Amino acid sequence: MSVCGAANDHRLGANEAPPAILSIFLGDQLQDVMEQLEKGPPKSTKQGGTMEIGVSVLPKLPRDAGDRNRTSPFAFTGNKFEFRAVGASQSVAGPNTVLNTIVAESLDYIATHLEKAVKAGQDLHKAAQDLLSGILKESKKVVFNGDNYTDEWQAEAAKRGLPNLKNTVDVLPIITRKDSIELFSKYKVYSERELQSRLAILSENYVKTINIEGQLTAMMARTMILPAAMRYQAEVATGVNATKAAGVDNSAQADLLKSLTATITDFQASIAKLDKALAHHAEGEPYDHAKNSRDTILPAMTAVRTLGDKLEMTVADDLWPLPTYREMLLSSERV
Numbered sequence: 120m121s122v123c124g125a126a127n128d129h130r131l132g133a134n135e136a137p138p139a140i141l142s143i144f145l146g147d148q149l150q151d152v153m154e155q156l157e158k159g160p161p162k163s164t165k166q167g168g169t170m171e172i173g174v175s176v177l178p179k180l181p182r183d184a185g186d187r188n189r190t191s192p193f194a195f196t197g198n199k200f201e202f203r204a205v206g207a208s209q210s211v212a213g214p215n216t217v218l219n220t221i222v223a224e225s226l227d228y229i230a231t232h233l234e235k236a237v238k239a240g241q242d243l244h245k246a247a248q249d250l251l252s253g254i255l256k257e258s259k260k261v262v263f264n265g266d267n268y269t270d271e272w273q274a275e276a277a278k279r280g281l282p283n284l285k286n287t288v289d290v291l292p293i294i295t296r297k298d299s300i301e302l303f304s305k306y307k308v309y310s311e312r313e314l315q316s317r318l319a320i321l322s323e324n325y326v327k328t329i330n331i332e333g334q335l336t337a338m339m340a341r342t343m344i345l346p347a348a349m350r351y352q353a354e355v356a357t358g359v360n361a362t363k364a365a366g367v368d369n370s371a372q373a374d375l376l377k378s379l380t381a382t383i384t385d386f387q388a389s390i391a392k393l394d395k396a397l398a399h400h401a402e403g404e405p406y407d408h409a410k411n412s413r414d415t416i417l418p419a420m421t422a423v424r425t426l427g428d429k430l431e432m433t434v435a436d437d438l439w440p441l442p443t444y445r446e447m448l449l450s451s452e453r454v
Contacts, residue, residue, distance in 0.1 A: 120294055121217040123287040123321065125328035127206035132285065137192040137203050140276045140283045142263040144191035150264060157255050160248065190267035220308050227306075229254075287325050288413040291406060294318045322405035329412040333397050336420045340390050343440045344427050348383050351434045355379060379433055386426040393419040 122131075132138040145153060148164060155161035169179040188194045192204040205214050229250060236246035260279040265272060276283060284290040293299055294314050303309040309317070355376045362369035396419040401411035431443055 120290050121214040122204045122206060122209065123290045124206060124209060125287060125325050125332070126208050127204075128286045130206055131204060135189075137190055138267050138273075138283070139204075139285050140267070140273070140281050141192050141204070142261050142267065142276070142281065143193040143200075144188040144195060144264055145262055146188075146195050146264065149195055150262070153255055153262070156248075157252050159252075188264065188267075191263070192267070216308065220303060220306055223306055224302060286413060287321070288406075288409050291318055291321060291325075291409065294321070319405045322409040326405065326408045326412050329416050330397065333393060333416045333420055336423055337390055337393050337397065339441075340386070340393075340423050340427060344430060345383070345386065345390070347438045347440050348379070348386065348430045348434050351438050352376070352379055352383060354435070354438075382426060382429055382433065386423070386430060389419070389422040389426055393423050395419075 130136045152161050152164060155163075189203070192202065194201050194203060202214060202218070205211060232250050233243065233246055236250075237243055260281065263272065263276075273283065284293075295311075295318050300311045300314055303314060304311060355372065359369055359372045359376050362372060393416070396415045399415075401407045431439060431441075436443070
């Protein structure tokens with residue numbers, strides 16, 4: 120919930136960001152310590168060794184025992200945990216507030232149990248070991264040191280019972296869930312009313328962002344892509360008529376014109392559908408509007424995008440008004 124938003128919905132689970140499944144990467148060293156602590160006091164620790172770079176004239180460089188995992192939402196990197204799910208446009212205040220509250224609750228739980236055990240006459244170290252062993256066994260389901268991008272991890276996470284809330288609208292109700300209210304009110308971080316206000320604010324932010332994106336999609340489609348496609352349609356039509364008048368077989372060109380015209384017609388229909396979705400709003404609370412944006416506006420935007428991509432692959436390059444995928448990925452022609 121602390122990292123949700125319309126922008127991060129595009130990023131989480133993409134090619135450079137972790138998925139929406141929250142897990143933790145410990146690395147070989149911490150994983151080994153954790154496994155030992157489950158059974159008793161740790162007896163050893165793994166070392167990182169040295170880095171082999173293939174240059175004999177340079178001094179040996181120490182290699183960190185934790186390594187890195189850029190596919191993990193929480194990755195232990197060197198001497199710290201890195202929360203990689205926060206979006207670039209987001210403030211870290213929200214995620215830090217949530218993380219600090221979670222840690223406070225955990226420390227409170229541990230301290231309470233240890234205080235009770237010592238008060239009952241139990242040795243502190245023995246009580247700590249017993250408590251820690253149980254906590255580690257309970258927490259193992261969130262530990263994953265592999266590739267978070269694989270389909271196998273999606274299936275394994277589902278078996279472990281880990282949530283996979285892939286979009287903002289799915290995760291927003293967590294804010295006012297009973298256990299969330301109890302947690303944040305217990306430590307006087309947020310009251311129930313403050314959590315309800317955040318549900319409304321985040322819902323409104325989501326709606327406004329999707330609305331802006333939808334308006335921009337419709338504008339670009341109507342004023343840039345459609346005119347370019349129709350200019351190309353006119354050129355093709357002129358060529359078809361010219362070859363027909365010359366008595367030349369133009370069946371292939373005629374098929375191109377038919378296909379292009381059908382795509383333009385579908386494209387115009389998709390723009391009209393997007394305009395309709397943007398003009399109609401849901402009734403009810405801000406969250407109801409957020410659900411409408413996800414379920415109505417986003418699919419309409421996707422339809423426009425799909426047909427726009429199809430036209431990009433058909434319209435003559437000199438008529439296309441936007442940087443193409445090819446230019447963005449493979450050249451610097453439009454720098």
